[in-house]
Amino acid sequence: MSGIGLALGLIVLAIIVRLLPTYYIGLLTEALILGIFAMGLDLLLGHTGLPSLGHSAYFGAAGYTMAILSLRLQQSSWVSASAGLVVSLIIAAIYGLLALRTSGVYFMMITLALAQVLWGIAFGWRSMTGGDDGLPGIARPELRALFPWSLQPPANFFTAVLIIFVIVVAALYVLVRSPFGYTLHGIRESEARMACLGYHVWWHKYVAVLIAGGVAGIAGILFVYYHGFVSPAELSLVLSAEGLLMVILGGSGTLFGPALGAIVVVFLRNLISAYTERWLLILGLIYLLVVLCAPNGIVGAIRARLPGWLDREAEA
């Protein structure tokens, strides 16, 4: 697919979305935001082989920082959103130091525990974070200084999210095809071999944690703007596990797979919730079915049926 075709497709998408009912615009927006989150997680899981079970830490930390700065300190959107991103990077820098001392299943356990520290703070520190009730009333940015439009209307916000989504996809595309990306793949396949070849394995993994944390931070900020609300759920194990589900469902180690997984999960949730209260039960069954029946994800299944198609992704 040529770059021009892709660009045209995106512009058409941005226009078509304006014709949809607000409800569907919202779903698409949420799917793209969680898609960014899942793609960042996949950089760790699929590309570097680091199974993080606490990726919501960066997502929620950025969202909370942004919310607290804009609500409690009345900072502008630019300041509070940038601060959110910086905090997610700082947390990733600290947690990376702690978690990368271990690997495999310990890495999962420790990332889970570290994310729970932040969850505990958000849950307990009521006077600052609102505790279980969260912080409502976060307004989307007005970009009047730069563009002639506000991000308040859902369609405008969708366009902004779409632009950021494309930038993140492009950046990750370049990243996983760079020498750095290939080194990460090498580390995933055999850490010892990469160390023998003279690569600084720890440093590569650390940078991957930082990038994945920053991408999760971007998604967290967008998510909080989308809902106008932040709560401990944004730091929870449920979100981290849902990210993993999206990655596995879409296909780990592929570029678009996790985003596809996010779209499927978001639409399924809304579709099923409309018919039954037993969404949790069905979500649990989806977890089982994905692991039992589609361990290579949607992209993996397509690839098995249509060899040759999506081969450029296969290099990723």
Added chain:
Amino acid sequence: MDFWIVQTLNGISFGMLLFLLAAGLSLVFGLMRIVNLAHGSFYLLGAYIGFTVIGRTGSFLLAVVVVPLGIAGLGLLMHRFLLRRFQGAELSQVLLTFGALFIFADVSLWYWGGYSQVLPKPAFLAGSLTIGTIVFPAYRIFVIVTGVVVALLSWLVLERTALGSMVRAGVDDEEMVRGLGINTPRLFTAVFALGAFLAALSGVIGGPFVGAYPGADFDVLLLALVVVIIGGLGSIGGAFVGSLLVGLIDTLGRALVPELAMFTIFAPMAIILALRPRGLFGRI
């Protein structure tokens, strides 16, 4: 002074309850490298089913014996038919146990509703003990005694029986144990069922003071994870010390700085992780 003694005793009894929970989680993790996110669900199901059994029969002792056995059967099936085929595929196992957590949580909500249930205390433990000026509920003493007895029993089984030496050897080097001709898949299933048994036991015993409510599965899972991380993975002694520490820190923390209730147990865990990534008594 009395306040501190009572709070300390409360902390110890809560710690013993945590030990019942964490011992199984730690062994399952140490032996087969499964992060069993459904471990808290065994607690919740134990507490809810215990509630129903006590409600129908009026017998606490029956619930304490029968319910954990039933949940052990559930754990056995879960490991045999779901987890065993994914041995070594850690991520798949985590996702499977997380799916199971949702399913158990929603089925419980469906059947028992969204209300918080507190199990009735058995009549013979309803009173309280008075020593000097200190009044302490007899039930909490019962919990402490149960925890100590289970700890002693599991220590005896692990250190003095053939099964125990297989488990300990499995924690240290699973491949070598398999090489010696021991049926490790069956051993794994047995240990997984034992973990489910202990978690359900903690549900029935903890029911009268922690209670059963939607979300309890998650709460106790997190506490058990903290215990296992502090104590060290795969170590029963570590689980015992970790449980006491977490029980005391949590109880005293709630009494002193209620606003930081969750943080007071996660902060020591983060410090221990930074200093000793394998926990206080971690062997692996």
